[in-house]
Structure formats: structure tokens, C-alpha cells
Amino acid sequence: MDLNKKKILITGGAGFIGANLVLEIQEKYPEAEIFVIDNFSSGHFQNLSGFKGDVIANNVLNVDLDKFFPKLDIIFHQAAITDTIISRDEEQKVIYENIESFRNLLNYALSHNTHLVYASSSGVYGNSAPPMKVGEGEYPVNAYAFSKLIQDNIAREYFDLFEKKNLKLVGLRYFVVYGPKEYYKVTEKKGSLIWKLYSQMKKGKSPIVFGDGKQKRDFIYVKDVVRANLLSLNSKVNELFNIGTGKAISVNETVDTLNKFLGTNLKPEYQENPFKDSYQYYTEADITTTKKYLNWEPKYNLEQGIKDYLKP
Numbered sequence: 108m109d110l111n112k113k114k115i116l117i118t119g120g121a122g123f124i125g126a127n128l129v130l131e132i133q134e135k136y137p138e139a140e141i142f143v144i145d146n147f148s149s150g151h152f153q154n155l156s157g158f159k160g161d162v163i164a165n166n167v168l169n170v171d172l173d174k175f176f177p178k179l180d181i182i183f184h185q186a187a188i189t190d191t192i193i194s195r196d197e198e199q200k201v202i203y204e205n206i207e208s209f210r211n212l213l214n215y216a217l218s219h220n221t222h223l224v225y226a227s228s229s230g231v232y233g234n235s236a237p238p239m240k241v242g243e244g245e246y247p248v249n250a251y252a253f254s255k256l257i258q259d260n261i262a263r264e265y266f267d268l269f270e271k272k273n274l275k276l277v278g279l280r281y282f283v284v285y286g287p288k289e290y291y292k293v294t295e296k297k298g299s300l301i302w303k304l305y306s307q308m309k310k311g312k313s314p315i316v317f318g319d320g321k322q323k324r325d326f327i328y329v330k331d332v333v334r335a336n337l338l339s340l341n342s343k344v345n346e347l348f349n350i351g352t353g354k355a356i357s358v359n360e361t362v363d364t365l366n367k368f369l370g371t372n373l374k375p376e377y378q379e380n381p382f383k384d385s386y387q388y389y390t391e392a393d394i395t396t397t398k399k400y401l402n403w404e405p406k407y408n409l410e411q412g413i414k415d416y417l418k419p
């Protein structure tokens with residue numbers, strides 16, 4: 108779809124993935140009119156350096172969408188509280204805000220003839236057997252992932268309603284995303300594993316690895332994720348799609364790959380996993396339907412993504 112001259116809202120546009128999407132659309136479609144809603148809870152204004160559009164610095168839940176946007180052509184919904192490691196007391200807020208902001212946007216989109224593409228997560232599969240398939244093994248192990256699954260359940264009720272109006276409604280279950288602009292997420296809790304391992308190894312330190320390092324992840328480069336969002340506007344069906352490479356890589360192998368890239372020979376420092384209860388041990392996407400209906404497949408494997416992203 109040509110996004111020039113389209114009115115586009117990107118929620119969570121100051122965050123890692125949202126900001127990559129904002130700036131890619133701005134570059135590729137200079138005549139697109141882009142709006143960002145972000146409450147800057149985990150995003151950062153520096154991620155939007157070079158952005159020429161408008162920003163509403165507020166919680167999606169508190170924005171009167173009708174007032175601000177009499178018309179929008181497309182919404183890319185990336186905003187969410189993305190903490191997977193939270194206390195029991197924080198769970199209600201995560202679940203409430205993530206689900207209700209989605210519901211508001213969904214109702215706006217349906218009543219204003221707006222396409223809606225939104226971020227879901229591989230977290231919905233919890234520790235089900237890989238490779239993970241949409242519709243199977245959807246048993247999240249933390250409140251964040253639960254909120255994503257409920258979003259998807261709601262979306263399933265709306266796919267046909269959007270279809271009848273010739274509108275796209277597509278949910279993308281990202282696996283473990285890494286790439287530029289995750290820098291501002293980086294705290295003890297956040298930032299991709301790739302970034303965390305790299306930051307330690309770049310300083311010549313042994314990377315800290317939980318457990319025995321045999322746990323596996325399907326790492327997906329942010330440029331592939333951005334492309335999946337754009338392709339969703341041409342999706343053959345309204346559906347949920349896995350966005351991963353289809354190949355799981357262990358944390359030990361990831362350290363090897365980074366060692367090769369950096370020219371180092373650092374051994375992991377193994378530590379007991381403090382997050383055992385809410386942890387996913389093996390994620391791997393089945394991307395058969397993503398290829399078929401979204402016409403998407405990843406362009407970057409881990410080595411290629413790391414080379415594009417990091418400095419040796």
C-alpha cells in the first residue's frame with residue numbers, strides 16, 4: 108500500500124520498535140502524515156530524533172481519539188507496558204492498560220474505517236512445545252503475555268467485522284526483537300538479550316547467562332519486524348501471524364556468535380535464573396502462514412542482523 112498522503116497513527120512511537128517504524132515510514136513515504144501517541148513510560152524522545160510529525164505525549168487510554176483524529180487511514184499499535192518481570196501488585200495495571208488501550212483503538216478503527224496493525228507477542232505461547240503455531244499452545248506465563256493473548260482473543264472476534272468493511276486487522280506475534288533504538292530500554296530488566304550480552308562482552312566482561320545457557324530463542328531483527336508491519340496492509344487475510352526467523356538459537360550459541368563477531372573468546376558466567384516462574388525456555392516460530400498470507404519472510408539471520416546493527 109502506498110502510504111503517501113495517508114494519515115497514520117503510531118502508538119508507542121517513541122519506543123524501540125515504534126520509532127523504527129515511524130522513521131522508516133517517514134523516509135519511504137515523505138508525504139505520509141504521521142502522528143505518535145506515547146506516554147514515554149519506556150520510550151525516549153531521542154528515539155524520534157529527526158521525526159517531522161506530531162506527538163501526543165499521553166497514555167492511549169487518556170486520549171480522546173475522536174477529538175484529535177476525525178480521520179485516520181492507518182493505526183500501527185505498538186504501545187504496551189512491556190515489562191515481563193513485575194510484582195504481583197503491578198499485574199492489574201499491565202493487564203488493564205494493555206487490553207483497554209487496544210480495545211479503544213479497535214473500536215475507533217472499526218467506526219472510522221481505519222486499518223489496524225498491532226503488536227502481539229510470542230509470549231502468548233509460554234512454555235508450549237516449539238515450533239509455536241497460531242491457535243496452538245497459547246498458555247502465557249506472565250501478566251504481560253496474558254494481556255497480549257487477551258488482545259488477540261478480542262481481535263479474533265473482530266477479524267470478520269473488519270473484513271466486511273474491506274479493512275485490515277492484523278496482529279503480529281513478534282519473537283525476540285533486537286536492533287537499533289533498543290538502547291533506551293536497557294535496564295536490568297529490559298533490552299534484548301543480544302544487546303545485554305553484547306554490552307558486557309564489548310567491555311571485555313564475561314556475559315552473564317542464566318541457567319546452563321541451553322535455553323533457546325528465536326531472534327528477529329527489527330528491520331524485518333518493520334517490514335512485516337508494512338506488509339500487513341496487503342495481507343491476504345485478517346489474522347494473527349508469527350514474526351520470527353523459524354530458527355531457535357541457544358544463549359550459548361549466541362555468545363559464540365558474538366565472540367566471533369567481536370574477535371573475543373569470552374566464556375559465559377552462569378548464574379541461577381532469578382525469573383524462573385515467568386521465563387520462556389524455548390521459543391521458535393512456525394512461520395508457514397506468515398509466508399503464505401503475509402508474503403513475509405525474514406531477510407536477516409542472527410549473524411546478518413548483528414553485523415547490520417552492532418560495531419565490532
Ligand SMILES: NC(=O)c1ccc[n+]([C@@H]2O[C@H](COP(=O)([O-])OP(=O)(O)OC[C@H]3O[C@@H](n4cnc5c(N)ncnc54)[C@H](O)[C@@H]3O)[C@@H](O)[C@H]2O)c1
Nearest residue numbers: 119122123124145146147148149150166167186187226284
Ligand atoms: N521487543 C520485543 O522483543 C517484543 C517482542 C514481542 C512483542 N513486542 C511488542 O512490541 C511492541 C513494541 O515493543 P518495544 O520493544 O518497542 O517496547 P518499548 O517499551 O520500547 O515501546 C513501547 C512504547 O509504548 C509506550 N507506552 C506504553 N504504554 C503506553 C500507553 N498506555 N499509552 C501510550 N504509550 C504507551 C512506551 O512509552 C514505549 O515508548 C509492544 O507492544 C511489545 O509488547 C516486543
